[in-house]
Amino acid sequence: MSAFEAAGLTRSYQLEGVTVDALRGVDLTIGDGEFAAIVGPSGSGKSTLMHLLGCLDRPTSGVLRVGGVDVSTLDDTQLAELRNRMIGFVFQSFHLLARTSALDNVALPLVYRGVAKADRRKRARAALEAVGLAHRLDHRPSQMSGGEQQRVAIARALVGDPQVVLADEPTGNLDTRNGEEVMGLLERLNADQGVAIVLVTHEAEVANRARRQIHVRDGLIERDVA
Numbered sequence: 001m002s003a004f005e006a007a008g009l010t011r012s013y014q015l016e017g018v019t020v021d022a023l024r025g026v027d028l029t030i031g032d033g034e035f036a037a038i039v040g041p042s043g044s045g046k047s048t049l050m051h052l053l054g055c056l057d058r059p060t061s062g063v064l065r066v067g068g069v070d071v072s073t074l075d076d077t078q079l080a081e082l083r084n085r086m087i088g089f090v091f092q093s094f095h096l097l098a099r100t101s102a103l104d105n106v107a108l109p110l111v112y113r114g115v116a117k118a119d120r121r122k123r124a125r126a127a128l129e130a131v132g133l134a135h136r137l138d139h140r141p142s143q144m145s146g147g148e149q150q151r152v153a154i155a156r157a158l159v160g161d162p163q164v165v166l167a168d169e170p171t172g173n174l175d176t177r178n179g180e181e182v183m184g185l186l187e188r189l190n191a192d193q194g195v196a197i198v199l200v201t202h203e204a205e206v207a208n209r210a211r212r213q214i215h216v217r218d219g220l221i222e223r224d225v226a
């Protein structure tokens, strides 16, 4: 089954009476276990596409299937459930809760899923161990380096066993060494656990590590190179 199947996907925004066509008819299939980078100039539609794939937003027209499910058939609650079950998110600026320990940050997606507390803590600990942070369970984000914070965010993305991790500029706020480490971690997850990774990046070295590069320009896929 494909993680994502999009056909004729469009997304328009209304801005002060003007229509902005951010995506203008995207056909795209991303299979299970792929490692793909979405690249393209500023304003080309990369974030809009990521938001649609991540079920954070809905298309204006076209069909999008996530894990085989046509998202237009779901109400907002069902869409949130699909997102929580299928997709993990990693953001450029980490998006961790500042006053909350690494362990509780990672456990948070399981709260929404109704997992019991003891089980949440066990799974969050295992996810933090998997990203090499077994020694940082009780640290708060402000007590950790940028690289460590991004690894906490990756552990949070993984704790619910998603089929896909969507990462928006995951190395954008990191220095070269920490960026390398985060990319190595994403590569390992993809290779060892079969989690599909779809990331947006401006950095050629990061894009080159993906096995597929999807080039977006003016709201369309201009080139798709595997």
Ligand SMILES: Nc1ncnc2c1ncn2[C@@H]1O[C@H](COP(=O)(O)OP(=O)(O)OP(=O)(O)O)[C@@H](O)[C@H]1O
Residues within 6 Å of the ligand: 013, 014, 015, 020, 021, 022, 040, 041, 042, 043, 044, 045, 046, 047, 048, 049
């Ligand atoms: N909420 C919004 N309201 C109006 N226009 C928007 C909105 N979000 C995005 N746009 C417009 O849609 C187009 C695509 O934006 P998008 O953020 O998807 O591009 P991007 O490729 O991710 O850019 P960047 O690399 O700068 O993040 C741009 O013209 C942008 O100005």
